[in-house]
Amino acid sequence: MKQYDNVVIFNHPLIQHKIAILRNEKTSMKEFRELVEEITTLMTYECLKEDVPTTEVQVTTPLETCTQKVVCDNAIAIVPILRAGLGMVNGIHVLFPSARVGHIGMYRDEETLQPQSYYCKLPDGIEDKLVLVVDPMLATGGSACDALQLLKERGCKNLKFMAIIGAPEGISRVAEAHPDVKIYVSTQDRCLNENGYILPGLGDAGDRLFGTK
Numbered sequence: 504m505k506q507y508d509n510v511v512i513f514n515h516p517l518i519q520h521k522i523a524i525l526r527n528e529k530t531s532m533k534e535f536r537e538l539v540e541e542i543t544t545l546m547t548y549e550c551l552k553e554d555v556p557t558t559e560v561q562v563t564t565p566l567e568t569c570t571q572k573v574v575c576d577n578a579i580a581i582v583p584i585l586r587a588g589l590g591m592v593n594g595i596h597v598l599f600p601s602a603r604v605g606h607i608g609m610y611r612d613e614e615t616l617q618p619q620s621y622y623c624k625l626p627d628g629i630e631d632k633l634v635l636v637v638d639p640m641l642a643t644g645g646s647a648c649d650a651l652q653l654l655k656e657r658g659c660k661n662l663k664f665m666a667i668i669g670a671p672e673g674i675s676r677v678a679e680a681h682p683d684v685k686i687y688v689s690t691q692d693r694c695l696n697e698n699g700y701i702l703p704g705l706g707d708a709g710d711r712l713f714g715t716k
């Protein structure tokens with residue numbers, strides 16, 4: 504696959520270890536949900552090491568007063584793409600409990616694989632925040648592209664996209680359609696099958712998170 508300046512593929516051993524368990528068809532719904540959260544926290548730690556808005560505060564330690572950087576209050580919003588993106592929200596809230604959450608509802612038409620948008624509710628002032636758009640699966644890239652486009656139309660200027668598993672097709676599509684958005688993917692898989700599922704993948708992330716199948 505072509506290399507893109509706006510794409511980071513983690514391939515971190517700790518994340519890979521958790522993805523091995525996530526992929527396993529025998530992993531329970533509870534463990535799957537916990538792993539999605541844990542992987543998201545690890546990804547967020549890395550993803551926010553550069554651009555997170557900070558400010559300086561004075562802190563008095565038992566020994567002296569010093570200046571210390573803190574993350575700006577209200578600087579970050581999380582936007583999960585429903586349903587599966589919901590599974591990643593707590594993984595970011597562990598680090599930023601005050602992050603506001605917007606929701607974008609999309610499902611793929613099973614025949615055409617085109618994303619169908621059915622819901623959008625965003626926090627007030629989202630256009631001034633760093634927005635983390637999350638969805639564990641980046642397959643054809645249609646859902647991610649449409650969600651990012653929608654957020655740009657609502658005025659968002661500072662967007663990052665996080666997925667746990669990405670297919671080469673989807674990563675390229677989003678990277679090219681949104682060169683201003685940094686894309687973080689834990690692992691890049693081989694390809695899509697004829698039904699648009701990622702191989703080897705982990706199956707349907709929404710079904711595994713919520714036990715619908």
Ligand code: PRP
Pocket residue numbers: 584585586587588609610611616618638639640641642643644645646647673699707708709710
């Ligand atoms: C899955 C997944 C992504 C989308 C990825 O959602 O969570 O949103 O497919 O596919 P794409 O890159 O080809 O657009 P799905 O459509 O299955 O909806 P669900 O989460 O409600 O089950």
Ligand code: URA
Pocket residue numbers: 587640642699700701702704705706707708709
């Ligand atoms: N959505 C999923 O949940 N899994 C895939 O493999 C592709 C899209």
